[in-house]
Structures are given as structure tokens and as C-alpha cells.
Amino acid sequence: MLEIVVFVVVIIIVLILLCLNQRNQYPTEQHTEIKQMSPSNTTYTDSHGYLRYVDTDCLVHRDVAFQNHLARSDIKFSKCDVHHKDGNKLNNDPNNLEVLKPDEHLEKHNLLLVVDGKRYRRIGEVRQIRRQTPKAYFIFSVWYPKSRCIIQDGILYCEEWLFEKKKYKKKKN
Numbered sequence: 194m195l196e197i198v199v200f201v202v203v204i205i206i207v208l209i210l211l212c213l214n215q216r217n218q219y220p221t222e223q224h225t226e227i228k229q230m231s232p233s234n235t236t237y238t239d240s241h242g243y244l245r246y247v248d249t250d251c252l253v254h255r256d257v258a259f260q261n262h263l264a265r266s267d268i269k270f271s272k273c274d275v276h277h278k279d280g281n282k283l284n285n286d287p288n289n290l291e292v293l294k295p296d297e298h299l300e301k302h303n304l305l306l307v308v309d310g311k312r313y314r315r316i317g318e319v320r321q322i323r324r325q326t327p328k329a330y331f332i333f334s335v336w337y338p339k340s341r342c343i344i345q346d347g348i349l350y351c352e353e354w355l356f357e358k359k360k361y362k363k364k365k366n
Contacts, residue, residue, distance in 0.1 A: 242282045254285045261287040274298035306343065306350045313343055313350035320347075 235247040244253040258275045265273065276291045276298055277284060296312075299305035306313040317333060324331040329338050332349055341352045 238283070244283060244285060254282075254290055257285045257287055258290045258292055261290075263287065263290060263292045265292050268294055276301055303348070306345065308343065312353045314353050316342075316349040316351050318347055319344055319349050 236244045236253055237247055239245050245251060246253060246256070252275075254275050254277065259270060263275075270292070272295070273292045274295055274297075276293050278289050278291055281289070293301065296305060296307075299314075300307070304315045306315070316337070319332055322330050322332055325339075328340070329336045330342065330344075330349075331337075337349065337351060343350045
């Protein structure tokens with residue numbers, strides 16, 4: 194009987210220690226999604242070309258941005274994107290990283306266009322317009338309403354709701 198009690202006490206102590214250790218993985222309450230930097234600093238390149246820590250699976254560039262206080266005061270760090278200024282996903286130097294809101298990040302990569310308060314998402318580069326009517330373009334084997342799209346610098350942008358609708362249709366088929 195005494196052995197069972199000792200065993201239960203040991204298990205409770207181990208669980209408490211694990212919980213405390215888990216709590217200490219986060220630097221501050223405000224940024225609970227950022228885990229501590231990997232103790233081993235062993236990294237690998239994921240399928241998208243970004244470096245990740247082996248033991249925590251965290252993105253290295255997000256960790257470097259957080260550790261170097263690049264966070265912005267106007268938005269939670271978990272809601273931000275970390276942009277590589279030179280476009281090299283493996284260059285995680287703090288001077289090469291910039292913390293941006295998701296919309297700002299899309300604009301940096303020319304994936305979002307804002308005109309008169311309307312948000313347009315990039316569909317693709319237009320090499321030729323196959324057919325068109327007074328009300329629509331036929332591009333990429335799809336009809337796009339002219340009233341909901343903009344062609345700027347040879348790139349087709351559509352209103353965001355239309356972009357989501359077309360993307361959903363492609364996934365569904």
C-alpha cells in the first residue's frame with residue numbers, strides 16, 4: 194500500500210514539473226505563441242524553404258525577429274508576418290527581417306492591391322486576353338467580370354470575395 198502511495202506522489206510531482214516546464218517555454222504572456230529558442234540550435238529546411246528548429250519545429254526567422262525585439266506595438270506578434278527583405282528565406286539576419294501586418298506583407302509581394310478602399314487579390318500575369326465582351330474578360334480559361342477586376346501592369350487583380358469564390362471552385366472540382 195505504501196508503494197502505491199509513493200508511486201502516485203511521484204507521478205503527481207512529475208506532472209507538476211512538466212506543467213511548470215511547459216509554462217516556462219514562453220517568453221512573455223503577450224506572445225504565448227513563440228516558444229523559446231531551441232537549446233540545440235539544430236535546424237532543418239522545411240518543404241517551403243524556411244529554416245525550422247528540429248526539437249521545437251518553430252520557424253527560425255520568427256524566433257529571431259521576436260528575440261531581437263522587432264515586434265510592433267500596434268498588433269500582436271502572433272497576427273504578424275515576418276518578411277525577408279532580400280527575398281532569401283535562409284537569411285535570418287535581424288537586419289534582413291521586417292515584421293508586417295498580413296495585408297502589408299501581401300502588398301510587398303504584389304499579391305494585394307487596394308484601390309479606393311476596395312481590396313483586390315492577384316490572380317496572375319496576363320499575357321493575352323483570349324476573348325472579351327463589354328462586361329467580362331476570358332483569361333486563364335475563366336470569365337472574369339470587368340466591374341470586379343483590374344488589370345494593372347499586365348497583372349490581373351480581382352475583388353477579394355471573387356478571388357475566394359474562384360479559388361473555392363477550383364478546389365471543389
